[in-house]
Amino acid sequence: MKETLHKYINSFVQLTKEEFATFDEILTQKQFKKNELILEAGKICQRVWFATDGYFRFFHIDSRGNEITSDFYFAPSFISSFTSLLRESPSLVNIQAMSDMEVLEFTKKDLFKLYDNYPKIERLGRLIAESVSIASEEHLFLLLNQTAEMRYKKLLEKNPKYVKIIPLQYIASYLGITQETLSRIRKSVQ
Amino acid sequence: MKETLHKYINSFVQLTKEEFATFDEILTQKQFKKNELILEAGKICQRVWFATDGYFRFFHIDSRGNEITSDFYFAPSFISSFTSLLRESPSLVNIQAMSDMEVLEFTKKDLFKLYDNYPKIERLGRLIAESVSIASEEHLFLLLNQTAEMRYKKLLEKNPKYVKIIPLQYIASYLGITQETLSRIRKSVQ
DNA sequence: GATAACTTTTGATAAATGTCAAAAAAATTA
């Protein structure tokens, strides 16, 4: 578990044994059940998780009572409601584990202490923030495509994995359409 | 000009006189004319700009030949195609100055040298990346609203400034709709 | 392996939004 984390971190920035040891100290292991909410909308997110397998779904309930999926995170990855974490504002999203899984957890408070003492760990933070930002922009660009069919085709091109693994109903709202429409598009495209 | 930049930076992280002096060394002053493209789609972005007034528009041409506005940056702010800059990939967007303006410019290369030597400047980089990420998520959430009217109302609520200052045609594609539809919505809402 | 629960598909219809062309309004320039 921790080895996977170390490998993952090393793909961003090389840490020394001592730095890894310090990082390991703030970690605690946790288990999540399939469909469990690891963060509920309305609460202020104080933690970051690291998952080695499976994936997570971000969703919220809109003004009409519909469940809207806004994001997916596939392991290996750090997962958090970064907006809530950084702003200390109530999370707009629920984060849901999509399978039974084990994760490593740490608090924002502990992480920020590491930032103060280990510039390389703060660099890791910068690089993660940058990659989250890029992923968010990609989703944004997907949604800016005018037709639902074009959005679906671009997703197929860019993230075929999403289409293979994630239930259609969740992909639909991620693309800003209903599941019925996505079902019809999928039929017409293939 | 530089004083405004220093004030802006200080709102993220306190730099010493020496650190500001070092930062100042990588800056060059530039002028842009209204409507000028400060970055063209297809080119790899190598620079970051800092503007003290006015605003910028990000746009691209989609597969149907329509101009799609994907972002706005209001001064004071750092402006760049961060995705292109960080990935060293061709920019998907054009960045356009929306008025005559003076800016301070610096290269990615120089910035990254500062990151290596000044942890506080790297922290600034992290904080900027985080705020870009949050802004991007907000636009994303706007687009996930199902009806065009709801998207417009949420924009009015969240960024009344946009609606006041930016021509309707640009706001329309930012909301994922045509200008005719936005014109009709605006009429029905007010 | 049968039952239940959940997910996807289908059909009919309504509603929202896009398209194109032209007019009106506003901003810019001579």
Add this chain to the structure above:
DNA sequence: TAATTTTTTTGACATTTATCAAAAGTTATC
């Protein structure tokens, strides 16, 4: 101020997408 250019609005109509209800298909559970 007049002329020109740019932006916004309007109308008629086409197209896309949503909605609702039900059926079919799939997966999980006992």
